[in-house]
Amino acid sequence: MFDSKKHDQINPPARLLMGPGPINADPRVLRAMSAQLVGQYDPAMTAYMNETMSLYRDIFVTQNRWTLLIDGTSRAAIEACLVSAITPGDKVLIPVFGRFGHLLKEIAERCGADVYVIEKAWGEVFTPNEIEIAIKSIKPTLLALVQGDTSTTMLQPLEEIGKICHDHGVLLYCDATASIVGNTLLTDDWQIDAVSCGLQKCLGGPSGSGPITLSEKFVEHVRKRHHVESGIKASHHIEGSGDRIRSNYFDLPMILDYWGEERLNHHTEATTMLYGARECARIVLQEGLDNCIARHELHGQAMYKGLAAMNLELFGDLNHKMSNVVGVVIPPGVDGEAIRKQMLLDFCIEIGTSFGPLAGKIWRIGTMGYNARKDTVLTTLAALENCLRISGHQLTPGAGIDAALVVYG
């Protein structure tokens, strides 16, 4: 029975989310998401769809016509790219340097790919040469790679990978969920065929929409498997020669028909998420993409220097760290989960835990999107210093904040 005391209106505690994402959404995004719905084919709605495509071309730094949203979280966008590109039996190469490389492997396997993996220890990245050697020996159809693997906080350099792939006739897919607009990503200049992301990191929105961009070559590849649903098929729809894509929801050729001029019905676009995604991109572009990346670098640097000054060891190959998240080695004798709990309950600040080989070994602290700010960095450092001091960790009081303030000049 409905109990009005038990089922009060949702009223979440006022947390400051300083983990690896999600982070607090920009209030402007939340406001955009409270706008009323319009019909799926209302000219206002189709105009918003076109505007969103155009805004995300600037976010992905691309001229790709096919730049749009997949409804679902970031992994929905990954699945849409992979299930549409991979015909069962295709060879797919995945360089894995953290949890999200394993996710690409898992998804590619479910798509029926013949998956080949090269692996790095968590905390390291690949050289272009290592990737080229693997491409030459395996001769895959597709290479799938994460740019910023939040699980390790490492950023894989991508500048040369696209050219290497194209020299060997390989398509390149990249998961930029955690890195986009906090780190440079030049889709066209770096010749990446498909990129996907999500809103809940540096874009400053909630999870639930997965922006993607696809090169002409990638679209040509997936359109070989263009089969329109029989209930909406018309005589002008020509069947592709390839196998039907093994997912209806993530069938990119059909999704492109919906986002394209024909507006052929597929799913019902998640209107509220589209409002949010559009606002995320609009806010970044209003700030200026380069300024947004520089802001992530500045606050990431202040956080990083502040933590180091608190007698904490930072994790991984720091020359390849993402600007927007840092791994902190939990000092010996300190109970990592107790500190996280105290941060949350006493200070209302969330910092991240870790997975797999790093579980219980590092915290992950993010400075992303709406939360990449001076006040959030200083507040987090102050709270963490307090928790660490109580736990018996040796540090010089005030050193963390002082070091961060030096970065701010």
Ligand SMILES: Cc1ncc(COP(=O)(O)O)c(C=O)c1O
């Ligand atoms: C690099 C990367 N890829 C994929 C994902 C999966 O995203 P989602 O939880 O939105 O599906 C995440 C989430 O943290 C991520 O950091």
